[in-house]
Structure formats: C-alpha cells, structure tokens
Amino acid sequence: MATVDDLQFEEFGDATTSLVATPDATTIRIEDPDETPKHPPAPPRSSRREEDDELLGNDDSDKTELLAGQKKSSPFWTFEYYQTFFDVDTYQVFDRIKGSLLPIPGKNFVRLYIRSNPDLYGPFWICATLVFAIAISGNLSNFLIHLGEKTYHYVPEFRKVSIAATIIYSYAWLVPLALWGFLMWRNSKVMNIVSYSFLEIVCVYGYSLFIYIPTAILWIIPQKAVRWILVTVALGISGSVLAMTFWPAVREDNRRIALATIVTIVLLHMLLSVGCLVLPLQMHEEC
Amino acid sequence: MAETVDVPGDSGTGSPRPLFAGLSDISISQDIPVEGEITIPMRSQIREFDSSTLNESVQNTIVRDLKAVGKKFMHVLYPRKSNTLLRDWDLWGPLILCVTLALMLQRGSVDSEKDGGPQFAEVFVIVWFGAITITLNSKLLGGNISFFQSLCVLGYCILPLTVAMLVCRLVLFAEPGPINFTVRLFVVIIMFVWSIVASTAFLADSQPPNRKALAVYPVFLFYFVISWMILTFTPQTQG
Numbered sequence: 001m002a003t004v005d006d007l008q009f010e011e012f013g014d015a016t017t018s019l020v021a022t023p024d025a026t027t028i029r030i031e032d033p034d035e036t037p038k039h040p041p042a043p044p045r046s047s048r049r050e051e052d053d054e055l056l057g058n059d060d061s062d063k064t065e066l067l068a069g070q071k072k073s074s075p076f077w078t079f080e081y082y083q084t085f086f087d088v089d090t091y092q093v094f095d096r097i098k099g100s101l102l103p104i105p106g107k108n109f110v111r112l113y114i115r116s117n118p119d120l121y122g123p124f125w126i127c128a129t130l131v132f133a134i135a136i137s138g139n140l141s142n143f144l145i146h147l148g149e150k151t152y153h154y155v156p157e158f159r160k161v162s163i164a165a166t167i168i169y170s171y172a173w174l175v176p177l178a179l180w181g182f183l184m185w186r187n188s189k190v191m192n193i194v195s196y197s198f199l200e201i202v203c204v205y206g207y208s209l210f211i212y213i214p215t216a217i218l219w220i221i222p223q224k225a226v227r228w229i230l231v232t233v234a235l236g237i238s239g240s241v242l243a244m245t246f247w248p249a250v251r252e253d254n255r256r257i258a259l260a261t262i263v264t265i266v267l268l269h270m271l272l273s274v275g276c277l278v279l280p281l282q283m284h285e286e287c
Numbered sequence: 288m289a290e291t292v293d294v295p296g297d298s299g300t301g302s303p304r305p306l307f308a309g310l311s312d313i314s315i316s317q318d319i320p321v322e323g324e325i326t327i328p329m330r331s332q333i334r335e336f337d338s339s340t341l342n343e344s345v346q347n348t349i350v351r352d353l354k355a356v357g358k359k360f361m362h363v364l365y366p367r368k369s370n371t372l373l374r375d376w377d378l379w380g381p382l383i384l385c386v387t388l389a390l391m392l393q394r395g396s397v398d399s400e401k402d403g404g405p406q407f408a409e410v411f412v413i414v415w416f417g418a419i420t421i422t423l424n425s426k427l428l429g430g431n432i433s434f435f436q437s438l439c440v441l442g443y444c445i446l447p448l449t450v451a452m453l454v455c456r457l458v459l460f461a462e463p464g465p466i467n468f469t470v471r472l473f474v475v476i477i478m479f480v481w482s483i484v485a486s487t488a489f490l491a492d493s494q495p496p497n498r499k500a501l502a503v504y505p506v507f508l509f510y511f512v513i514s515w516m517i518l519t520f521t522p523q524t525q526g
Contacts, residue, residue, distance in 0.1 A: 079426075086427040089497040121428070125505060132512055139519065 085199070088119040096122060100207040103241040109207070110200050110245055118199035123206020127172050130209055133216040134168075134276055135161040141220045164276060171272050172209065176201040179246075179265070186253055194248040204245050208238040212273065219277060227277075235273050239266045356380045363446050366485040373436045373489060381442020384449050385414045388513075391452050392520055410516065417509045418442060425494065425502045432493035441506070444486040448510065451478035452517050459522055471518060479514040483507060 074081040099113045138160055180198045187195055196204075215234040219227060243262050250258040340348070356379050389410035422437040430437075455471045486506055494502045 083427050083429065086424075086429075088501070090500045091497070093501060121424070121501060125424075125508075128505075129508060132508065132515075136515060 085118070085120040087117065088121055092117075093119075093122055096203075096207050097210050100210050100241050101237065103237060103244055105244060108245055108248060109204055109241055110196060114200055114203055116200075118197070118203040120199070120202070123172055123202055123209075126206050126210050126213070127168050130213055130216065131161065131165045131168055133213050134164045137216045137219045141222060144220060144222060167272075167276060168209070171268075172205055173202065175268055176205050182261070183249055186250070186257070190253050196249060204242065208241045208269075211238045212277075215273075216277065231273055231277060235270055239269050242266070242269065352377070352379060356383070359443055360446055363443050363485050366488040373432070373440065376436045376439035378435070378439060378442065381418075381439065381445070384442060384445045385411060388414070388445065388449050388452055391456060392516060413512065413516075414442075414445070417512070421505045421509055424505050425490070428498050428502055429495050430490075430493045430502060432490065437490065440486055440489045441509070444482045444489075444510075445513065447478040447481040447485070448475075448513050448517060451475050451514075452520075455517060455520065456522070459520075475514050475518045479510055482510045486510075 074084070096109075096113045099107075099109055103109075176198065180196070180201050183195065211234045215230050218230055221227070242265050246265060247258075247262060250261045253261075355375065355377060359377075359380055389407045392410050393407040418438050418441040421441060422434055425432065425437060426434070451474050454474050458467060458470055458474075461467060483503075483506065487503055490506070491499055491503065
C-alpha cells in the first residue's frame with residue numbers, strides 16, 4: 001500500500017496535482033489495476049504533452065501515449081529494436097502519404113498521422129523512389145529533347161543516380177538532425193509546448209518529399225512553363241506541410257527566431273528542388 | 288517397419304487393456320532373435336548420400352548442382368505456389384544470372400567519357416545490394432522468411448529479365464529505329480511483369496496480411512530499375 005509520503009514526491013502537472021495531493025490510496029502507477037478506478041480517464045503524463053494535445057485538438061492520443069511508452073524496450077543491438085521502426089500497416093502508410101499531399105491548415109501532420117509511431121519505411125523508400133525517378137526522368141527528358149537527331153547517341157547516365165542518391169539521402173537525414181538539434185537547444189532556453197523526437201522529424205521530412213515523385217515524372221514534358229509551374233506547386237505543398245508542422249514547435253519562441261526557422265526550412269526545401277530538378281536539365285540543354 | 292516383440296505376459300488376460308499399456312513391461316530376452324536388417328529404403332539412401340558426397344567425383348557434384356539450379360529455373364518460368372525455391376535454397380543460380388546480366392550490360396570501353404552506361408561492378412552492386420535491402424525490409428516488416436531464402440528467390444526471379452536482355456541484344460543487331468525500340472519495350476515489359484509475378488508467388492505468403500503491399504513495392508522498384516537498365520542499353524557502335 002502506498003503511504004502518504006510516497007504520494008507527494010512527484011508533481012505531474014497542473015491537471016493532476018489536485019488528485020495526487022489527496023491522501024487517499026490513489027497511486028500514480030498506471031499498471032496497478034486496483035487503484036485506477038479512482039483516477040480520471042487521463043493517465044498522468046508530462047504537462048507539456050497534455051496541454052499540447054488540448055491545444056491541437058487531438059482527443060484520442062491517450063492510448064497511443066501509453067503504448068508509445070511501452071514500445072521501445074529492446075536494446076539497440078537486437079533486431080527487434082529496429083523492427084519497432086517498421087511497425088506500420090499498408091493503410092497507415094497510405095494515410096501518411098495522403099496527409100503529406102493535402103496540407104490542411106491547423107492540422108499538424110505529426111499529431112494527426114504519426115501519433116508517436118514514427119516509421120522509417122516511408123522516408124527510406126520514398127527517398128529511394130525519388131532518386132530513381134529523378135535519374136530516369138532526367139534521362140528521358142534528355143532523350144526527348146534530342147529525339148530525331150540522327151547523330152545523337154543515347155547514353156544512360158548512370159553516375160547521376162549516385163549523385164542524386166547522395167543529395168537526397170543526406171538532405172532527408174542531415175537536415176532533420178540539424179533541425180532537431182536546433183529545437184532541442186531552443187527548448188532548453190524557452191519552454192516550448194510541442195517538441196518532436198528525431199524520428200518524427202525524419203518521418204515528416206521523408207513523407208513531405210513524396211510530392212516530388214510525380215513532379216519528377218512529369219518533368220519529362222519539355223515545356224519550360226510547365227516545369228516551373230510544377231516546381232512551384234510541389235514546393236508550395238511540401239513547404240506548407242513542413243511549415244505547419246514546425247510552427248507549433250517554435251511559436252512560443254522569440255518572434256524573429258521563429259520566423260527565421262520557418263523561413264530556413266522552406267529555403268532549404270527550395271534549394272533541394274532547384275538543385276535536383278532544375279540544374280541537371282539546364283546543364284544538359286547547354287551542352 | 289519395426290519388429291514387434293511378443294510379450295508373453297500380455298495374452299493371458301481377457302479384460303481389454305488400453306493400447307500400448309504393456310509396453311513398459313517389454314524386455315528383450317536373449318532367446319528372441321532380434322538381429323537382422325531393418326530395411327527402411329529412405330534411410331539407407333540418406334546414409335549413403337551423407338557419406339559419399341565428399342568422395343564423389345567433381346563431375347557428379349557439378350552435375351547435381353546444375354540440375355538443382357535448372358529445376359529452380361523451371362519453377363521460376365512456370366510460377367506456381369510451391370516451396371521448392373524456399374526449401375532448398377541455393378545462391379548459385381542468382382550468381383550465374385547476375386554475372387551474365389552484368390557482363391551483357393557493361394559498357395564496352397572504359398575511357399570513353401560520353402558513355403554513361405553501367406559498369407560490371409555497378410550492376411553487380413545494384414543487384415546484390417538491392418536484394419539485400421529488400422530482404423532486410425521484409426524481415427523488418429515482420430515477415431517470417433529467412434535471409435538467404437529471400438535472396439535466393441529474388442535472385443532466381445531475375446531469370447526472365449536476363450532472357451529479355453539476351454533478346455534485346457539479338458534485336459539490336461537489326462537496324463535501329465522505332466520498330467526496334469517497340470519490340471524491345473514490349474519484351475522487357477512482359478519479362479518485368481513475369482518477374483514480379485514469379486517473385487510475388489513465392490514471397491507474398493511470408494508476410495503478415497496487412498503489410499503485403501509494403502513488402503511487394505520494393506520488389507517492384509528493384510525489377511523496374513533492372514528493366515530500365517536493360518531497356519536503355521545501347522551497344523557500342525563506334526570502334
């Protein structure tokens with residue numbers, strides 16, 4: 001049986017302090033089935049996440065918070081540890097892809113779709129598909145430009161695959177790392193409501209790159225106007241997904257820093273699209 | 288067909304006894320002859336098999352392995368749901384196919400800058416690392432297929448694409464033009480679909496049912512990239 005001394009050692013935030021302070025036999029441990037009927041339905045979590053959920057209007061994250069806490073228990077050198085990152089079903093992956101294509105203002109991609117179950121399947125295979133889509137469409141557009149020229153000898157440019165792969169994979173992993181580090185640093189200075197784990201950031205970046213796959217395929221059309229429209233649309237959609245995801249995380253901060261962060265995110269995204277899609281084709285047209 | 292031993296103490300009682308109830312009383316006395324061969328045909332074959340593969344001639348070993356590889360080729364060409372590829376996996380077939388494909392796909396001269404076709408090593412690396420990545424992916428998603436079984440299946444299902452490569456090379460000896468290209472495109476598409484159907488027939492059952500599409504998509508991507516390399520292959524025309 002828990003004594004009064006045991007009950008008073010941890011504060012779990014505003015909503016639950018009144019309950020904890022009662023000297024009756026309500027324990028804080030969730031696993032104890034005898035005591036939970038005295039609890040309200042919300043299990044004790046850190047106050048940060050609770051307020052965050054109220055603000056973002058997500059009601060049923062109780063269970064997922066509980067489950068998330070119990071999930072990753074294997075040590076990192078076992079295979080099961082990495083299996084927890086691939087614990088998604090087909091419909092979940094489709095839902096996340098759909099969410100990245102239709103950014104709805106006010107709905108946070110991470111809270112709505114990822115819900116403490118970040119996966120590595122989506123980012124990895126979307127990046128792989130994007131690499132090959134860029135390489136193949138670059139080849140095809142080159143071929144179509146020179147179609148009809150008898151002297152043109154078609155060559156599949158294989159080196160482009162390696163270059164594209166390096167760029168895209170480093171973007172999809174290093175930029176989330178930098179952003180996560182930056183957010184952690186700001187979190188230590190300003191108490192932010194929303195904070196994302198590294199895997200969730202990787203997940204958001206990976207799924208936001210999905211829009212570039214149809215863009216790369218449609219890039220075969222040799223009209224300049226069409227290409228620029230495609231790039232703008234793709235940048236708009238994925239940029240807005242990223243901006244809407246990270247705005248709640250920096251909102252509490254100094255106004256200038258928050259704006260600068262969002263602008264940097266969008267700028268880097270723009271660099272990626274320009275670098276991968278536009279530049280190789282410009283170089284081809286010149287030579 | 289083990290020999291049964293008569294238990295003398297069993298026949299006297301008239302009451303029904305449960306089956307095998309008296310077995311604990313059996314003792315083989317020395318007057319009952321129990322010598323002689325217990326002939327179980329399978330067992331003797333296996334015993335011979337185990338002891339003599341070291342001593343057999345190299346030709347026998349090679350012929351036996353080639354027959355196993357050929358049998359699996361047949362299974363790929365006529366894909367049915369069977370366990371042969373999974374049960375007796377081997378990596379000879381994938382190695383032969385990969386080397387053949389890489390040899391046919393590599394560009395002719397090394398020093399020509401304009402030729403951007405893949406080298407032998409690039410094709411080799413794509414095939415094997417692609418197969419390893421797909422295997423890891425399906426295991427991480429929770430499939431219950433072993434690592435080498437999956438490599439074996441993926442490697443063997445490159446066979447239709449290797450046949451497509453051979454056909455493309457033959458077609459390329461004819462005059463280049465749109466008909467040439469259309470024929471090659473047609474052949475490559477058919478073989479690509481054949482590869483996917485064959486590998487899905489073997490691999491799909493090992494995945495949990497709500498993740499089958501997630502496991503099959505990388506296979507699709509893998510064979511698509513190989514088909515692309517085959518389709519865009521152009522031989523060296525200048526000497």
